[in-house]
Amino acid sequence: MRDVRSDFPILAREVHGHRLVYLDSGATTQKPRQVIEAIGEYYGRLNANVHRGAYDLAVRATEAYEAVRSEVAAFVGAPDASGVIFVRGTTEAINLVASSLGRVRVQKGDTIVVTAMEHHSNLVPWQLLAEAREARLVMVELTRDWQLDLEDFRRALERAPKIVTFTHVSNVLGTINPVAELTRLAHDAGAVVLVDGAQAVPHLPVNVAALDADFYVFSGHKMLAPMGIGALIGKPALLDAMPPYHGGGEMIRAVHDTSATYAPLPHKFEAGTPNVEGAVGLGAAIRYLRELGMDDVAAHERALARYALERLAAIDDLTLYGPAGERAGVVSFTLADIHPHDLATIVDSEGVAIRAGHHCAQPLMRRLDVAATARATFYVYNTRDDVDALVAALEKARTLFGFAHA
Amino acid sequence: MPDGDAPGLAELYQELILDHYRRPRNQGSLEAYTRRVALTNPTCGDELELDLLLDGETIADVRFSGRGCSISQASASMMTQLIKGKKLPEARALAARFSEMLHGSAEAARDKSLGEARALAGVAKFPVRVKCALLGWNALEESTRPQP
Numbered sequence: 001m002r003d004v005r006s007d008f009p010i011l012a013r014e015v016h017g018h019r020l021v022y023l024d025s026g027a028t029t030q031k032p033r034q035v036i037e038a039i040g041e042y043y044g045r046l047n048a049n050v051h052r053g054a055y056d057l058a059v060r061a062t063e064a065y066e067a068v069r070s071e072v073a074a075f076v077g078a079p080d081a082s083g084v085i086f087v088r089g090t091t092e093a094i095n096l097v098a099s100s101l102g103r104v105r106v107q108k109g110d111t112i113v114v115t116a117m118e119h120h121s122n123l124v125p126w127q128l129l130a131e132a133r134e135a136r137l138v139m140v141e142l143t144r145d146w147q148l149d150l151e152d153f154r155r156a157l158e159r160a161p162k163i164v165t166f167t168h169v170s171n172v173l174g175t176i177n178p179v180a181e182l183t184r185l186a187h188d189a190g191a192v193v194l195v196d197g198a199q200a201v202p203h204l205p206v207n208v209a210a211l212d213a214d215f216y217v218f219s220g221h222k223m224l225a226p227m228g229i230g231a232l233i234g235k236p237a238l239l240d241a242m243p244p245y246h247g248g249g250e251m252i253r254a255v256h257d258t259s260a261t262y263a264p265l266p267h268k269f270e271a272g273t274p275n276v277e278g279a280v281g282l283g284a285a286i287r288y289l290r291e292l293g294m295d296d297v298a299a300h301e302r303a304l305a306r307y308a309l310e311r312l313a314a315i316d317d318l319t320l321y322g323p324a325g326e327r328a329g330v331v332s333f334t335l336a337d338i339h340p341h342d343l344a345t346i347v348d349s350e351g352v353a354i355r356a357g358h359h360c361a362q363p364l365m366r367r368l369d370v371a372a373t374a375r376a377t378f379y380v381y382n383t384r385d386d387v388d389a390l391v392a393a394l395e396k397a398r399t400l401f402g403f404a405h406a
Numbered sequence: 407m408p409d410g411d412a413p414g415l416a417e418l419y420q421e422l423i424l425d426h427y428r429r430p431r432n433q434g435s436l437e438a439y440t441r442r443v444a445l446t447n448p449t450c451g452d453e454l455e456l457d458l459l460l461d462g463e464t465i466a467d468v469r470f471s472g473r474g475c476s477i478s479q480a481s482a483s484m485m486t487q488l489i490k491g492k493k494l495p496e497a498r499a500l501a502a503r504f505s506e507m508l509h510g511s512a513e514a515a516r517d518k519s520l521g522e523a524r525a526l527a528g529v530a531k532f533p534v535r536v537k538c539a540l541l542g543w544n545a546l547e548e549s550t551r552p553q554p
Contacts, residue, residue: 230543337428339475341450342419345532349415360452371451400419 001296005381007032007288021389026171026199026330026377027355028221031281035224038284039277051250051267061391067275068283069266075286076197077207082265082270086274089230090198091121093217094165096232096269097194098125101163105192108134113163113191115140115148116367117170120360122196126165140166142367145154146173146323153182155266157189164191167287168200172359172368172375173322174330175304176204179211186235187212192238199224202379203301203328205294208233224285224380229278233271237328239265246271248385278381289380297380299370301329304378308387315394317403321368329378335394338401346400347393354390417528418535419476425427426522431487434469443549447541452478456545463493475538477529482542484523494550501543506530508536 005011008030013020018260022030048058050065073081087093104352106112112126114140130137138159141152148166157164164186169176183193194215200206202223208216215238219230244262245250248271251260253266289297312318335343340356347354355375358365365371376390435442436457444455452474459467468486472479485504489497504523507514508530514520515527529539 207442341452341475341535341538342477346415347420357449362451365451371453400415401424402421 001292001300001380004032004292005383007034008381009033009036011381015351015353016349018389021350021352023352023376023378023382023386023390025202025222025379025382026359026375028204028227028377029224030381031224031226032285032288034288035226035284039226039281042277043281045278046280049273053272063274064283065274065279068279068286071283071286072231072257073233075290076082076218076231076233077202077209078216079209080236083234083236083239085232085234085266085269086279087217087230087232087269088228088275089198089221090217091125091219093127093230093232094122094194094196094216096245097215097217097234098129100245100269101192101238102129102133103243104241105162106130106133106135110135111138111156111159113140113153113156113159113161113164113186115139115153115166116142117146117148117173117175117364118165118361119171119196119198120168120362121198122165122167122194123363126163135162137249137361142364145325146170146175146321148175148177148182154185157185160189161186161191163194164189165194165196167196168206169197169203169328170322170361170364171199171330172332172361172364172373174327174332175323175325176200181212183212183340197341199328199330202289204298214238220282220285223282224288225282226278229275229282231282236265239269244268244271247274247405251275266305266341271350274399287403292380300380301378301382302326304382304384304387305329305331307384308376308390309380311387311391312394315391316398318394321370321373329382330375331377332373332375334370334373335397336401336403338397340372342401343374343394343397347390350389350393350396352390352393414531416530418532420525420528422522422525423476423480426483427476430470430479430483432469432483432490433471435471436467436469439469441549443545445541445545445548446514447474447478447537450474450538452484452538452541453461454478454541454545456482456542456549458549460494463495465489465492465494465497470542472541474541475535477535477538478541481523481526481539482545484526485542485546488521488523489546491551498550501547504543505540507540 048061070081089118138156141149192214195213197218201218216233221227251271321332344356425502439457440460441458454472457469470482
């Protein structure tokens with residue numbers, strides 16, 4: 001993969017007198033000039049409300065917005081762009097499905113299956129649904145190697161769940177789940193499947209049709225695009241059978257005094273003025289990633305993760321969390337008795353930005369038997385130098401906390 | 407100690423603070439307590455439970471338990487040392503004074519009545535860590551609020 005650092009203006013800035021070493025792309029990525037310029041270009045040349053104006057500008061804005069829908073479909077291998085719903089992000093997409101599908105599919109006593117490695121955004125919406133419908137939520141456990149426990153998964157399927165949901169890639173462990181296999185098993189048990197792709201679409205080639213997931217969701221801001229835009233990829237037959245999520249303009253066919261009929265897909269699920277700026281930025285991000293090639297992006301991150309794991313493992317008193325085998329560019333760790341928040345403060349003083357805390361995955365933290373971990377995540381602009389800077393900053397933390405140098 | 411260009415890192419992690427983090431004073435819980443308050447910091451997951459045994463208006467005994475970063479744990483430890491034996495209004499005044507210090511008051515940072523807790527004055531330079539230092543003191547404030 002080519003060196004992309006010069007495309008990212010923010011990487012030229014300094015933090016506490018050091019170059020910025022940004023290792024928190026799992027939370028949100030930095031943006032390349034190409035995305036920033038696309039947003040400026042949209043407001044400088046194209047801005048109008050979409051789907052309603054009869055004038056030229058509104059037509060062009062609508063075309064730009066709808067073109068991105070097709071680009072999203074092509075990028076993730078969705079067979080039908082009418083099944084691409086623009087949302088604010090992964091969280092909204094999951095809430096949409098939990099609320100709308102849940103209303104027609106989940107009854108009292110039914111089972112919903114989640115896993116112990118979910119981000120809160122793919123757990124709490126299902127808790128809310130289970131509570132509202134008096135359904136049962138079953139959590140699939142993990143193996144000692146921090147993979148999904150397939151035996152426990154099969155056991156959960158014996159309850160004939162109505163909905164099964166799991167993440168594609170864990171935001172804490174870096175575990176990559178066998179999505180196609182899990183989906184096939186869940187389908188055989190009669191379940192509808194939602195896959196949280198927030199940590200996958202930015203980092204791996206994803207083909208939703210090949211995975212056969214009924215719903216696949218992700219956020220733009222974790223893949224070089226702006227905040228506030230993401231996509232729900234759904235099978236049109238399922239989306240058609242679901243009631244609307246939000247009511248308002250844009251999602252209607254005709255409105256009467258006491259009732260309304262709804263627009264066809266995808267607009268049935270896009271009430272109100274959409275985030276056109278975000279969609280345009282997402283389109284630019286997708287073109288940028290396609291140009292790099294997702295196979296190369298994935299290989300770059302895997303190589304960095306391997307290098308980071310090797311260097312971190314050599315630090316005294318450092319504990320790594322995650323599977324021993326292949327993993328995505330996510331590395332969670334703790335260092336001696338230094339709390340992760342203290343670690344994050346200390347490495348920040350060297351310009352190194354890492355995350356510390358429960359990573360919105362408290363059930364997983366309890367299974368790891370820690371309150372928090374430190375986490376470094378890698379993306380297209382990270383280099384081995386960044387890993388070296390992290391390691392040097394962690395050695396500084398050891399010194400500050402009174403540990404001798406190895 | 408290397409300090410790079412980040413102001414105050416050495417002050418933040420000075421020996422006294424690390425000592426309270428690693429050997430917290432008054433740690434545990436009280437079998438008999440008058441007030442018990444548990445607080446969490448939802449953004450970072452830090453947890454703290456504070457037990458007070460009151461003899462009239464006087465804090466006869468105090469213990470805390472919890473888990474969290476060095477700043478939250480050391481601050482709670484220092485606080486328990488300071489408030490043991492104090493009367494409630496006095497303890498509450500110290501909590502207010504401590505909060506002033508963390509919000510940058512140089513005058514509060516010179517106030518000897520804060521005892522060892524003055525070592526935490528440097529936290530004021532790290533705005534995202536102020537909430538860590540206040541966790542125990544917020545529990546004190548809540549558990550000693552005058553009851554209706």
